[in-house]
Amino acid sequence: MLDSQTIAYDPDYEGPIVSVHGLRNAFGEQVVHDNLDLDVQRGEIIGVVGGSGTGKSVLMRSIIGLQTPQEGEIKVFGEPILGKSDAETIEIRKRWGVLFQGGALFSTLTVAENVMVPIREFYPDMDRDFRREVAKYKVCLSGLSPDAAPKYPSELSGGMRKRAGIARALALDPELLFLDEPTAGLDPIGAAAFDALTKELQQTLGLTVFLITHDLDTLHAICDRVAVLADQRVIAVGTIDELLALDHPWIQEYFNGPRGRMAFAGKKVPA
Numbered sequence: 123m124l125d126s127q128t129i130a131y132d133p134d135y136e137g138p139i140v141s142v143h144g145l146r147n148a149f150g151e152q153v154v155h156d157n158l159d160l161d162v163q164r165g166e167i168i169g170v171v172g173g174s175g176t177g178k179s180v181l182m183r184s185i186i187g188l189q190t191p192q193e194g195e196i197k198v199f200g201e202p203i204l205g206k207s208d209a210e211t212i213e214i215r216k217r218w219g220v221l222f223q224g225g226a227l228f229s230t231l232t233v234a235e236n237v238m239v240p241i242r243e244f245y246p247d248m249d250r251d252f253r254r255e256v257a258k259y260k261v262c263l264s265g266l267s268p269d270a271a272p273k274y275p276s277e278l279s280g281g282m283r284k285r286a287g288i289a290r291a292l293a294l295d296p297e298l299l300f301l302d303e304p305t306a307g308l309d310p311i312g313a314a315a316f317d318a319l320t321k322e323l324q325q326t327l328g329l330t331v332f333l334i335t336h337d338l339d340t341l342h343a344i345c346d347r348v349a350v351l352a353d354q355r356v357i358a359v360g361t362i363d364e365l366l367a368l369d370h371p372w373i374q375e376y377f378n379g380p381r382g383r384m385a386f387a388g389k390k391v392p393a
């Protein structure tokens with residue numbers, strides 16, 4: 123739908139969609155990542171888990187270029203994201219969408235206007251009416267009713283705000299979607315509906331999804347693989363069954379503790 127004439131990248135690239143090697147991030151004395159490696163394959167939903175403060179959001183921010191690491195190499199779509207010109211960076215950024223932790227919608231803009239923000243930023247010459255049509259379509263794609271488009275974020279429920287955030291993340295027809303704690307704060311039914319939406323978008327739009335979550339039900343329901351952040355790096359990546367076979371204490375406690383066992387038994391996890 124959007125103009126791709128100017129995009130200069132290898133359409134035949136088949137390697138990892140995200141590739142992080144030797145990443146180091148530190149804030150003063152605090153080392154958040156040290157020698158972190160992670161590959162994300164095309165078309166997968168990869169869940170990223172780890173205790174609070176282990177650096178999941180910082181990892182995402184590093185991959186999308188909002189946090190400059192002290193060391194390491196980060197490639198997205200096979201292209202290094204560090205050291206690019208502004209024009210090259212824009213071409214790569216057009217190809218991903220992001221739902222930040224907490225949503226981060228502009229409170230003074232309606233849902234439709236929020237969705238139009240990235241369109242206006244990256245395609246300033248697009249006809250205004252067409253921009254509105256694209257925004258309306260993205261609102262519907264996110265599972266919101268068209269009535270939500272003229273509403274302000276304060277007029278929406280938490281679940282609707284998440285969907286509005288997804289609509290904005292989808293604004294530029296991304297190939298790669300970053301979701302940071304998308305089901306946090308939703309009730310179990312709302313969270314399951316959001317999981318279903320994520321899976322449907324992955325399948326119908328062929329998306330690759332980088333999904334940070336604490337939600338065991340989400341991991342179980344829609345993630346193809348799970349990456350575990352601990353000890354300043356990714357200590358394991360694999361299917362849940364593969365992770366369950368590992369002997370790491372955090373992994374065992376997380377997946378095999380009472381909440382983990384209940385989620386995997388397909389029951390509701392108690393609040």
Ligand SMILES: Nc1ncnc2c1ncn2[C@@H]1O[C@H](COP(=O)(O)OP(=O)(O)OP(=O)(O)O)[C@@H](O)[C@H]1O
Pocket residue numbers: 149154172173174175176177178179180181223
């Ligand atoms: N801009 C920053 N300046 C200083 N410290 C930061 C900054 N951003 C993150 N940190 C620190 O880095 C660590 C990792 O933060 P991050 O937000 O990535 O954690 P997280 O794994 O996403 O946690 P949560 O599950 O609670 O969202 C935290 O100790 C945080 O305080």
Ligand SMILES: [Mg+2]
Pocket residue numbers: 178179180223302
């Ligand atoms: Mg976080």
